[in-house]
Amino acid sequence: MIRVTIDGVVQETTSGERLIDVINRAGVKISQVCYHPQLGPIQTCDTCMVETNGQLVRACATTASAGMEIFTKSEKAAAAQREAFDRILSNHVLYCTVCDNNNGNCTIHNTERLLGIEHQPIPYHSKPYEEDHTNPFYRYDPQQCILCGRCVEACQNVQVNETLSINWEDPHPRVLWDGGSTIGESSCVSCGHCVTVCPCNALMEKSMLGHAGFLTALPKTTLGGMIDVVKGVEPETGYGAILKLSEAESHMRELRIRRTKTVCTYCGVGCSFDVWTKDRHILKVEPLDGPTNGISTCIKGKFGWDFVNSPDRLTKPLIREGGKFREASWDEALDLVARKFREIKAKNGPDSLAFVSSSKCTNEESYLMQKLARAVIGTNNMDNCSRYCQAPATQGLFRTVGYGGDSGSIRDIENAGLVLIIGSNTAESHPVLATRVKRAHKLHGQKLIVSDLREHEMAKRADLFLHPKPGTDIVWLSAVSRYLLENGMANTKFLDQWVNGLEEYKKSLAPFTMEFAARTCGLSEDTLKKVAHMIAEAGGVCVLWAMGITQHSMGSDASTAISNLLLITGNYMKTGSGAYPLRGHNNVQGASDHGAMPNFLTGYQSVDDPEVRSRFKAAWNVQLPSTKGLDNHEMIDAIHQGKLKAMYLFGEEMSLVDSNANFVSDGLSKLDFFVVQDIFFSATCRFADVVLPASPSLEKEGTFTSTERRIQRLYQVFEPLEGSRPDWRIIQDIANRLGATWQYQHPSEIYREIASLTPLFAGVTYERLEGFKSLQWPVAADGTDQPLLYTKEFAFPDGKARLFPLSLTEPTDQPNAEFDLHLNNGRLLEHFHEGNMTYRSEGIREKTPDTFVEVSPELAEERGIQSGTWVQLTSRYGQLRVRALVTDRVQGKELYMPMNSVESPVNRLTSSHTDSVTHTPAYKEASVHLRVLPEVGESPLPRINHRFGHPTPQHGVEVERKWKRPDYRMPGNGLVQIQTN
Ligand code: SF4
Ligand code: SF4
Ligand code: SF4
Ligand code: FES
Numbered sequence: 002m003i004r005v006t007i008d009g010v011v012q013e014t015t016s017g018e019r020l021i022d023v024i025n026r027a028g029v030k031i032s033q034v035c036y037h038p039q040l041g042p043i044q045t046c047d048t049c050m051v052e053t054n055g056q057l058v059r060a061c062a063t064t065a066s067a068g069m070e071i072f073t074k075s076e077k078a079a080a081a082q083r084e085a086f087d088r089i090l091s092n093h094v095l096y097c098t099v100c101d102n103n104n105g106n107c108t109i110h111n112t113e114r115l116l117g118i119e120h121q122p123i124p125y126h127s128k129p130y131e132e133d134h135t136n137p138f139y140r141y142d143p144q145q146c147i148l149c150g151r152c153v154e155a156c157q158n159v160q161v162n163e164t165l166s167i168n169w170e171d172p173h174p175r176v177l178w179d180g181g182s183t184i185g186e187s188s189c190v191s192c193g194h195c196v197t198v199c200p201c202n203a204l205m206e207k208s209m210l211g212h213a214g215f216l217t218a219l220p221k222t223t224l225g226g227m228i229d230v231v232k233g234v235e236p237e238t239g240y241g242a243i244l245k246l247s248e249a250e251s252h253m254r255e256l257r258i259r260r261t262k263t264v265c266t267y268c269g270v271g272c273s274f275d276v277w278t279k280d281r282h283i284l285k286v287e288p289l290d291g292p293t294n295g296i297s298t299c300i301k302g303k304f305g306w307d308f309v310n311s312p313d314r315l316t317k318p319l320i321r322e323g324g325k326f327r328e329a330s331w332d333e334a335l336d337l338v339a340r341k342f343r344e345i346k347a348k349n350g351p352d353s354l355a356f357v358s359s360s361k362c363t364n365e366e367s368y369l370m371q372k373l374a375r376a377v378i379g380t381n382n383m384d385n386c387s388r389y390c391q392a393p394a395t396q397g398l399f400r401t402v403g404y405g406g407d408s409g410s411i412r413d414i415e416n417a418g419l420v421l422i423i424g425s426n427t428a429e430s431h432p433v434l435a436t437r438v439k440r441a442h443k444l445h446g447q448k449l450i451v452s453d454l455r456e457h458e459m460a461k462r463a464d465l466f467l468h469p470k471p472g473t474d475i476v477w478l479s480a481v482s483r484y485l486l487e488n489g490m491a492n493t494k495f496l497d498q499w500v501n502g503l504e505e506y507k508k509s510l511a512p513f514t515m516e517f518a519a520r521t522c523g524l525s526e527d528t529l530k531k532v533a534h535m536i537a538e539a540g541g542v543c544v545l546w547a548m549g550i551t552q553h554s555m556g557s558d559a560s561t562a563i564s565n566l567l568l569i570t571g572n573y574m575k576t577g578s579g580a581y582p583l584r585g586h587n588n589v590q591g592a593s594d595h596g597a598m599p600n601f602l603t604g605y606q607s608v609d610d611p612e613v614r615s616r617f618k619a620a621w622n623v624q625l626p627s628t629k630g631l632d633n634h635e636m637i638d639a640i641h642q643g644k645l646k647a648m649y650l651f652g653e654e655m656s657l658v659d660s661n662a663n664f665v666s667d668g669l670s671k672l673d674f675f676v677v678q679d680i681f682f683s684a685t686c687r688f689a690d691v692v693l694p695a696s697p698s699l700e701k702e703g704t705f706t707s708t709e710r711r712i713q714r715l716y717q718v719f720e721p722l723e724g725s726r727p728d729w730r731i732i733q734d735i736a737n738r739l740g741a742t743w744q745y746q747h748p749s750e751i752y753r754e755i756a757s758l759t760p761l762f763a764g765v766t767y768e769r770l771e772g773f774k775s776l777q778w779p780v781a782a783d784g785t786d787q788p789l790l791y792t793k794e795f796a797f798p799d800g801k802a803r804l805f806p807l808s809l810t811e812p813t814d815q816p817n818a819e820f821d822l823h824l825n826n827g828r829l830l831e832h833f834h835e836g837n838m839t840y841r842s843e844g845i846r847e848k849t850p851d852t853f854v855e856v857s858p859e860l861a862e863e864r865g866i867q868s869g870t871w872v873q874l875t876s877r878y879g880q881l882r883v884r885a886l887v888t889d890r891v892q893g894k895e896l897y898m899p900m901n902s903v904e905s906p907v908n909r910l911t912s913s914h915t916d917s918v919t920h921t922p923a924y925k926e927a928s929v930h931l932r933v934l935p936e937v938g939e940s941p942l943p944r945i946n947h948r949f950g951h952p953t954p955q956h957g958v959e960v961e962r963k964w965k966r967p968d969y970r971m972p973g974n975g976l977v978q979i980q981t982n
Contacts, residue, residue: 108200135185137844188950269584271707316724359652363703381630394582397560403796408579419539424549472812480518492571509806541577591706604761
């Protein structure tokens with residue numbers, strides 16, 4: 002700690018803290034137009050000038066040192082701040098009363114007021130550019146752009162999409178997309194970072210325009226006239242009076258604009274933000290304080306919410322009658338569900354019913370679903386869609402370190418010396434998490450190795466890209482482990498102190514020589530040795546993996562191999578290291594955590610543990626089944642075998658997302674009674690007997706748990722759409738019709754019960770999760786959580802981790818002469834899974850209207866395929882038609898299909914083979930035959946898709962180029978410029 006004085010008042014700070022942060026913490030008001038704490042100093046605006054040691058310095062770019070005397074209001078400082086702001090105003094017309102950004106948080110408006118500026122000494126000069134409206138979600142108005150560069154910094158160094166720059170050398174600088182393209186045709190991924198950080202109205206969400214203000218929907222000509230009137234009176238009245246008027250209008254807006262915190266309903270990163278609404282209109286999503294994401298979002302979280310108000314929403318329960326659905330009242334539908342469940346249970350026993358929970362819904366809802374299954378029906382036939390993706394990763398961690406969750410936080414990934422990404426298209430599947438890796442790699446020297454079949458964005462950025470043969474990851478991972486152990490590069494101290502099973506593990510590595518791995522995986526020995534050396538030399542390694550590892554017949558073993566590798570190199574128990582299976586859905590971690598599993602009650606308490614059961618029995622006052630139930634995969638088999646008669650599923654599109662979709666659909670159609678609860682009439686609803694209309698996340702309260710085990714609260718933004726109900730209420734209504742006496746009035750009461758029964762969540766309370774507060778499990782009764790797991794010991798009785806020996810397994814469904822191409826599949830940035838939500842966003846549809854199959858240039862040439870050619874793909878299990886997209890993201894005889902399609906779901910082609918331990922389908926092991934069809938259509942991706950853009954990477958806003966302009970001088974007249982970092 003050191004001491005400085007600010008305007009004569011002593012402040013404690015740490016050496017090296019930015020002056021602007023010290024000043025802000027002290028509550029001293031000072032202008033700072035371009036500064037945003039999450040972006041760091043940009044130094045473009047000069048409005049933060051302060052005086053120290055008789056010199057003017059930028060407070061944002063100067064760091065504190067002991068004894069420093071800082072004057073924010075000295076004559077020199079005040080004059081410099083004012084001069085700097087005058088220059089900014091010359092780029093901006095103040096028409097606040099009729100501006101959609103007049104919401105109390107406009108930096109220009111507030112700085113104007115802070116500095117008490119009455120007149121504009123440097124007149125506004127217009128720029129020779131038009132507004133750009135070519136992006137579906139936001140527009141840029143160069144006339145209002147103050148060239149602060151926040152957007153450029155955010156795009157270049159936070160999102161690291163590297164689309165934006167400013168042409169500082171131009172007579173009329175402006176923000177450029179891809180160096181001068183329209184926004185629509187640029188590489189912009191519509192993540193919204195730039196719009197979020199813009200301090201004024203130059204970049205704005207289109208959903209705000211004409212909607213936020215009372216007068217802003219007026220026609221442009223009328224608005225123009227009003228703006229001219231304001232400008233006309235300004236010389237006489239000064240800005241003070243004009244600002245008062247606009248502030249009155251801004252206060253009036255507070256009465257009708259609501260800002261409600263929520264957590265993203267798409268991927269497992271766990272971004273949280275405020276949603277601004279006016280009635281049921283979403284004005285904008287504003288990320289700022291989220292513990293995971295700060296100012297970050299991706300296209301889905303920022304702009305993908307149209308589905309909530311879609312006219313397709315279900316608002317009436319439906320009952321199948323005579324092969325058709327008819328509308329029914331809630332009472333009739335719920336009575337029917339209860340009666341049928343009761344009858345089927347009486348006739349066939351409780352295990353003839355099965356329950357599938359939603360990884361999109363809340364923890365409380367998963368808890369109630371499994372309570373309904375276990376306590377009311379009496380079966381453990383309970384699962385969730387982690388079976389389709391993440392169960393093998395959990396298994397790998399259970400085997401080796403004890404907890405089935407990420408071993409640290411996204412902050413640890415940022416701090417790692419080396420990030421190894423295996424089988425994860427992180428930039429598209431977990432976009433905001435990927436930004437942290439891209440930033441650390443670009444700015445902080447982090448090393449990056451990517452292993453994948455496709456050369457996607459992260460692969461292109463990597464220091465080393467591996468393309469192993471499909472399904473061989475376990476081989477190269479084990480060979481690298483063996484090489485490290487044999488060449489003295491393992492962390493023996495860590496192994497001695499913290500790890501069991503080394504000798505047996507070493508023996509299991511016997512087959513995995515470098516030579517064998519190189520041959521099996523199609524990688525060179527040198528490459529594999531380089532991987533080993535990079536791991537050994539890195540100061541902390543984080544391994545990120547996803548469905549490219551888990552969705553294989555050896556998914557659990559490959560996940561185990563990753564954890565083994567981390568153990569032998571000592572990459573647990575310290576920040577910047579560890580295992581990070583990237584959870585797919587927003588609450589797939591939480592659904593499993595909260596008991597939606599066939600073998601676990603909440604917090605991974607085993608159903609066959611008598612002590613656990615007796616605790617739950619006492620709390621619920623019922624008998625509980627003690628043997629493991631059916632998982633999703635087994636449920637479908639059990640239907641085909643005639644053992645399973647009824648199913649209740651909510652918020653899952655099982656008929657499309659389970660593998661071997663034809664087999665699954667066939668099974669669902671054989672059920673005696675099937676209840677589907679969803680917000681839309683999904684493809685799975687086609688097989689239902691009763692469809693119940695549910696409410697999405699914006700219409701209810703509860704909690705989600707993200708990939709980093711972070712539990713966060715979501716608040717209700719809208720009332721449930723008339724006719725729909727939150728899932729927890731529906732489940733409770735069904736339970737009570739079956740004889741339960743549940744009385745939950747609010748999800749917080751459900752969580753209180755969960756916490757009382759679950760040591761892992763003992764200290765989780767809604768109060769501790771208020772607003773943007775969060776907890777990362779395990780949470781002790783006193784509320785202490787664990788952002789980093791295993792700080793004191795591993796989660797086994799002796800506190801030691803376990804190396805788990807592995808043997809070699811061949812992938813299934815290999816190519817042969819007939820099915821000669823390997824088919825890979827996965828996510829796209831813009832769409833989520835089958836697309837039930839994202840295809841209902843007009844803007845996303847415009848950018849990415851349909852699915853496609855990626856074909857390599859080599860294969861395209863060989864078969865005479867071009868982008869837009871229709872092809873028929875046939876596997877051993879099904880067939881579909883799809884348009885080709887020729888791209889070098891894939892190589893040779895490997896194809897890739899995004900999973901986003903209701904019409905041509907890739908799972909018509911995948912098999913029923915599974916990981917032997919967890920029954921996760923081997924989605925990534927598929928072989929197909931490709932037939933070129935005569936039709937050639939348009940390219941499935943339009944030219945306005947970001948994949949056709951040309952980014953312009955640079956080091957942030959490059960303010961030095963501005964300082965070199967002949968018309969630039971440091972504010973403060975005649976003073977020497979001091980440049981500090
Ligand atoms: S990618 Fe597009 S939306 Fe995202 S920060 Fe860059 S320009 Fe803005
Ligand atoms: S568009 Fe960019 S440079 Fe212009 S005012 Fe907004 S953030 Fe600043
Ligand atoms: S990264 Fe994931 S959680 Fe974040 S905004 Fe995008 S979809 Fe939502
Ligand atoms: S806030 Fe320091 S230069 Fe803009």
